[in-house]
């Protein structure tokens with residue numbers, strides 16, 4: 001790995017240097033060749049294993065934990081920081097640099113009561129979902145590997161410690177800005193320094209002045225809106241949308257109790273610690289805006305309020321337009337040339353009615369969409385229709401859909417296009433769970449198979465047909481806790 005150390009050298013005072021404690025008997029549980037390519041690595045080897053486990057120093061690496069704060073479940077926590085994640089620096093790859101972080105590498109000055117560790121099951125879930133979201137074309141942090149160990153850690157019971165090696169275009173979160181606005185008194189100079197660093201590193205087309213700041217915040221709003229639209233389209237519930245888990249670049253970030261929807265349910269809650277459903281699936285668009293408002297507040301020393309408000313006002317439109325674009329592709333609709341507003345409304349209504357029907361008929365979100373890939377759009381009969389129990393309601397919807405769709409000239413091609421946007425395979429919680437149980441029993445085979453499967457979510461993989469099934473009874477509505 002070849003590191004540059006821009007954050008470390010340019011932003012002293014924004015982190016603490018730390019010493020990883022290391023892991024006993026480290027071993028590879030998972031390895032992503034896609035992740036390796038991003039930072040110019042070839043194969044896993046023992047030096048790398050010991051380095052990433054924190055047992056040996058990696059050449060060129062620094063070891064530091066960043067400071068940030070954040071709004072957690074609506075309340076402000078004035079000082080969080082990397083309590084269990086140690087950053088080694090930015091590793092240079094063929095298409096840019098990636099922060100390398102060891103999540104679960106031991107305590108830091110920000111660990112508070114925590115042990116600085118991550119348990120194997122949460123490390124495996126983070127690894128799998130990072131790679132799965134990427135291959136679904138959703139912006140996300142990536143993963144290089146999971147390293148298992150003999151080290152015992154205590155949660156509800158004794159478990160073993162592991163590290164996810166995370167790759168991120170940046171680890172800067174909304175919470176970084178909140179920290180230097182609210183928690184460090186009189187830190188406007190630092191806030192400016194942080195913003196200028198962010199611009200220079202990630203928005204080189206923007207200047208570090210009032211116009212650049214304004215354009216930048218507009219882009220953060222846009223990227224966040226598009227990210228949340230994508231989550232809604234693919235049926236992904238993040239579970240802990242605290243502002244310290246919001247990447248400034250609009251990448252999916254920090255995976256704990258997340259879930260992909262099985263049966264569609266608008267108010268689905270995946271987080272055991274969220275009984276009121278603040279972060280329920282259907283709440284995500286509103287929470288995205290709420291989080292941006294907290295970020296805007298932290299930026300008031302640098303950007304005029306009117307500019308911040310104007311940017312925030314663009315959130316809903318950006319989100320709806322992106323969502324509409326993704327959902328039209330799923331349905332096979334193309335936007336017409338005239339009366340856009342009217343057509344947007346009609347199409348949104350078609351999408352909304354279909355998801356209501358899915359909920360009423362208790363249908364699987366992913367599998368229902370996948371049916372469009374074998375649909376003859378000119379016929380009234382289909383395997384899609386066969387899934388529904390409320391047939392009259394479905395027929396009424398389908399008639400309006402057919403009218404809107406019009407004549408499809410090349411049906412096989414239209415179907416193939418649907419299969420390129422409606423995935424067959426997603427990371428269902430029960431699949432992750434099965435892989436984790438196998439790892440606990442000493443077998444990483446199922447984890448490797450699942451990882452490879454999720455690299456091609458849109459392809460038919462007949463040998464893995466079973467992975468596209470709805471969960472068995474034990475795996476329905478699995479709710480994860482935050483304890484990880």
Ligand SMILES: Nc1ncnc2c1ncn2[C@@H]1O[C@H](COP(=O)(O)OP(=O)(O)OP(=O)(O)O)[C@@H](O)[C@H]1O
Pocket residue numbers: 080081082083084085103110111112113114115116117118240244245253254255256484
């Ligand atoms: N086991 C732990 N030991 C020490 N600190 C922890 C532990 N678990 C969580 N924290 C800290 O609690 C805060 C909130 O945790 P959260 O679960 O959002 O983040 P995380 O999953 O640990 O890390 P990241 O956001 O980097 O993916 C963070 O400051 C985090 O570092």
Ligand SMILES: [Mg+2]
Pocket residue numbers: 244245254
């Ligand atoms: Mg976090």
